[in-house]
Amino acid sequence: MTVGFEWIIDAFDADENALRDAEKLRAVFARVISDLGLKTIGEGVWHKFPGAGGVTGLLMLTESHLACHTYPEHRTATFNLYCCKTRPEWDWTKNLAETLGAKQVLIRKIERGAEKTSSDSLSEIRNLKSKIAGGAK
């Protein structure tokens, strides 16, 4: 029984300063929530690591959760969007280019609770790999 879908997003070659800016990351969350019609539970928790460090954000949704971690030193940001209901695909590549200056975005999608082996999830990842190869800028 599938209980949800999780999108696992890794964004590369992004703008270092954007990755240290919690407001920019909050804005990404706000755009995801608005575009996909998600509902939040509480305000979320945010942490800016000191100095040149990155940002962590966790936000609970009635549909599950949204998380991000940024690594300015590697110009990398990672996101997880876990939804217990089907949602349309969000254009992470375009949106993270606009908001964080990301030049490449890898998107993997997995089913949660679906199978007692990972064969279905594997095929999904393979499909997405070819999709990303076409979509990368």
Place this chain on the structure above:
Amino acid sequence: MTVGFEWIIDAFDADENALRDAEKLRAVFARVISDLGLKTIGEGVWHKFPGAGGVTGLLMLTESHLACHTYPEHRTATFNLYCCKTRPEWDWTKNLAETLGAKQVLIRKIERGAEKTSSDSLSEIRNLKSKIAGGAK
């Protein structure tokens, strides 16, 4: 550049009542944290959905985060453990059998920020699939 590893755990055929009990889920988090020597940031956020609904928990770590969602109606619980540093493998199968009565546990491990294609992550998932096939009770 690998920025972290994520363990994606789906537990099946668990005890319905345990999946509605936020204290039991907090105890799972506490055991993971203690066994792996992780450090928490803040108290975490927890939500019990009304009536027969499940529990969501999100906890920020200096090493990244820990999340869970339970679905008592499907006797399923899902966990994510994201660590930006290498950690030993935790025995999810044994621990979730003891704490939540889970009869089967699927563990997938993916690299975050590692590659601009998912080929490496795929091979890791394949390795884990064979490991799980041997480890399931």
